[in-house]
Amino acid sequence: MLPYFTNISGGNVRSLWPAAFAALLDGIAKVIPAALLVDIFQTIYLSFAQPESGLDTARLWTVCVILFVWLIVSYVTYAHLYEKSYTAAYRLAATGRMKLAEHLRHLSLGFFGKRDPGDVTNLLLSDYAQVEHTISHNVPQLISAVMLPVLALLGLAFLDWKMALAMFVALPFGALLLWLTDSLQARLSESHVRAKNEAASRLQEYLTGIREIKAHNAGGKRFERLRLAFDRLMRASIRLEGLVGPLIMGALLLTRSGMTIMILVGSYLLVGGTLSLSVFLLFLLIGTRVFEPLTVVLMSYGEMRYSAYSAQRIMDVQTEQRQPGTALIQPHGPIVFERVTFGYDENNPVLQELSFTIQPNTITALVGPSGSGKSTVTRLIARFWDVQQGTITIGGMPVHKADPEFLLKQMSMVFQDVYLFQDTIGNNIRIGKMDATQAEIEEAARRACCHEFISQLPQGYATPVGEGGSTLSGGEKQRISIARALLKDAPIVLLDEATASLDPENETAVQQAINELVKSKTVILIAHRLKTIQHADKIIVLDQGRLAEEGTHSELVEKSGLYARLWRLQQEVDGWRVK
Numbered sequence: 001m002l003p004y005f006t007n008i009s010g011g012n013v014r015s016l017w018p019a020a021f022a023a024l025l026d027g028i029a030k031v032i033p034a035a036l037l038v039d040i041f042q043t044i045y046l047s048f049a050q051p052e053s054g055l056d057t058a059r060l061w062t063v064c065v066i067l068f069v070w071l072i073v074s075y076v077t078y079a080h081l082y083e084k085s086y087t088a089a090y091r092l093a094a095t096g097r098m099k100l101a102e103h104l105r106h107l108s109l110g111f112f113g114k115r116d117p118g119d120v121t122n123l124l125l126s127d128y129a130q131v132e133h134t135i136s137h138n139v140p141q142l143i144s145a146v147m148l149p150v151l152a153l154l155g156l157a158f159l160d161w162k163m164a165l166a167m168f169v170a171l172p173f174g175a176l177l178l179w180l181t182d183s184l185q186a187r188l189s190e191s192h193v194r195a196k197n198e199a200a201s202r203l204q205e206y207l208t209g210i211r212e213i214k215a216h217n218a219g220g221k222r223f224e225r226l227r228l229a230f231d232r233l234m235r236a237s238i239r240l241e242g243l244v245g246p247l248i249m250g251a252l253l254l255t256r257s258g259m260t261i262m263i264l265v266g267s268y269l270l271v272g273g274t275l276s277l278s279v280f281l282l283f284l285l286i287g288t289r290v291f292e293p294l295t296v297v298l299m300s301y302g303e304m305r306y307s308a309y310s311a312q313r314i315m316d317v318q319t320e321q322r323q324p325g326t327a328l329i330q331p332h333g334p335i336v337f338e339r340v341t342f343g344y345d346e347n348n349p350v351l352q353e354l355s356f357t358i359q360p361n362t363i364t365a366l367v368g369p370s371g372s373g374k375s376t377v378t379r380l381i382a383r384f385w386d387v388q389q390g391t392i393t394i395g396g397m398p399v400h401k402a403d404p405e406f407l408l409k410q411m412s413m414v415f416q417d418v419y420l421f422q423d424t425i426g427n428n429i430r431i432g433k434m435d436a437t438q439a440e441i442e443e444a445a446r447r448a449c450c451h452e453f454i455s456q457l458p459q460g461y462a463t464p465v466g467e468g469g470s471t472l473s474g475g476e477k478q479r480i481s482i483a484r485a486l487l488k489d490a491p492i493v494l495l496d497e498a499t500a501s502l503d504p505e506n507e508t509a510v511q512q513a514i515n516e517l518v519k520s521k522t523v524i525l526i527a528h529r530l531k532t533i534q535h536a537d538k539i540i541v542l543d544q545g546r547l548a549e550e551g552t553h554s555e556l557v558e559k560s561g562l563y564a565r566l567w568r569l570q571q572e573v574d575g576w577r578v579k
């Protein structure tokens with residue numbers, strides 16, 4: 001049980017205490033009317049059993065007043081419980097979500113590669129919502145509902161232990177049935193969560209790929225995948241409800257059979273003369289009230305089991321190892337690859353035995369056919385992934401020992417697929433330097449040739465950008481990304497096809513901005529158009545993840561190797577005209 005509460009509270013069981021205490025108070029408050037009912041019953045019963053003493057109306061009035069006070073007390077305790085449990089639930093979920101989102105940022109990208117995108121989204125939204133519901137509803141209900149039967153058992157055992165035993169004798173069997181079905185419930189919950197994640201992933205894929213689906217008229221096929229995912233989710237839901245429901249009902253009936261057993265035992269004892277009628281009637285009265293909260297507990301068991309799996313999934317990610325490393329790299333030193341082998345999937349290397357050196361404050365271009373591993377090289381320098389064999393060092397310090405945050409602070413990056421956040425254009429540029437002034441942002445935008453188009457927008461820098469930058473053209477997004485990099489002004493610059501989406505006019509201007517950005521910096525750039533990298537200090541040519549050749553443009557052209565071939569091909573393409 002403790003691991004369960006540890007998991008649902010995200011490792012902070014103490015945060016559940018106020019809600020648990022409030023539930024306890026609520027449980028006790030609920031016992032009071034039952035006790036008062038017993039008193040009323042006994043007062044009325046005595047007036048019949050001993051008619052000479054008459055009905056004690058003063059006592060009845062007192063009990064009525066106490067009942068009225070109880071009404072107010074129960075309102076206060078319930079309001080307290082409500083406030084405590086909801087506050088605990090929403091606080092836990094909100095801080096937990098933030099903690100997890102922060103933790104995700106520190107994991108290697110390999111972690112995300114192994115999971116469906118819908119899976120991570122569901123983890124943060126639906127799994128937390130499940131846990132939230134358990135903390136706000138099920139746990140307080142459980143604590144408060146257990147109070148009445150426990151106190152009733154203790155009180156009634158004093159009156160007649162045989163009757164009390166008869167009333168609760170079936171309870172362990174009901175609990176046993178639930179316990180026996182535990183692994184089945186766990187399996188069904190797991191497959192339901194998996195189906196739910198798959199459906200979310202397919203839906204996300206369908207919505208993000210809607211442009212491609214329309215362009216290729218592939219709606220039918222993609223829609224079929226979505227339909228199948230929803231179909232699987234439906235079947236998993238039916239299995240979960242259809243199998244777990246009857247089992248819980250079975251446990252419920254078994255537990256409730258205690259009432260019947262008690263009536264049988266009571267009748268037997270009454271006939272035998274060892275039980276008084278008043279005690280028997282008392283047991284009947286209390287018995288009907290006791291099984292009500294137990295029903296609530298058993299009914300919420302399935303939900304709690306389900307949320308246990310959600311909590312486990314959250315804990316699994318929370319305990320996922322962050323990228324280790326505390327060393328501070330010397331960013332002004334050389335970047336050295338030493339026999340580096342790496343594959344996104346370990347059995348399928350995309351870089352093999354790769355060795356080269358990039359001197360500080362030089363421009364190095366990475367060239368090679370598509371899929372030869374150029375982008376992978378830049379991702380490994382930024383430590384988005386850790387290499388499997390060999391080492392990458394920056395200023396003599398192995399990157400796998402470097403503090404990932406510090407390492408990233410030393411790098412400005414411009415990728416071919418620019419992502420803009422759903423925020424203003426100004427704030428999207430500010431990501432490069434969070435404390436930048438408006439003047440600094442505008443200066444960076446000017447140098448990246450995007451100030452003009454931003455100023456022409458009705459809201460200028462305050463213009464909101466659609467998710468992923470959907471409201472801007474590819475070239476505009478790329479220039480904003482360059483402005484970010486200019487603003488960051490880090491000593492190492494990684495440019496992956498930074499000018500690929502620009503028109504010739506802007507390309508020349510941005511190229512000038514890049515020339516400024518890279519002054520006295522270590523630059524690694526990828527460009528398919530070899531013309532743009534002719535003046536690089538060094539060109540590294542990759543072929544199928546291996547080093548094919550390296551040197552300056554003129555050296556490589558003279559060598560008549562892969563680079564010379566690519567160069568000739570591009571010269572020819574440049575000479576083509578549409579007739």
Ligand SMILES: Nc1ncnc2c1ncn2[C@@H]1O[C@H](COP(=O)(O)OP(=O)(O)OP(=O)(O)O)[C@@H](O)[C@H]1O
Pocket residue numbers: 113344345350368369370371372373374375376377
């Ligand atoms: N996230 C990823 N997960 C799995 N495989 C990947 C991933 N990214 C790239 N790859 C694979 O790694 C290989 C090298 O890819 P990379 O993007 O480094 O090549 P590239 O030379 O930059 O290609 P391009 O010029 O087309 O951008 C390719 O076979 C690619 O399919």
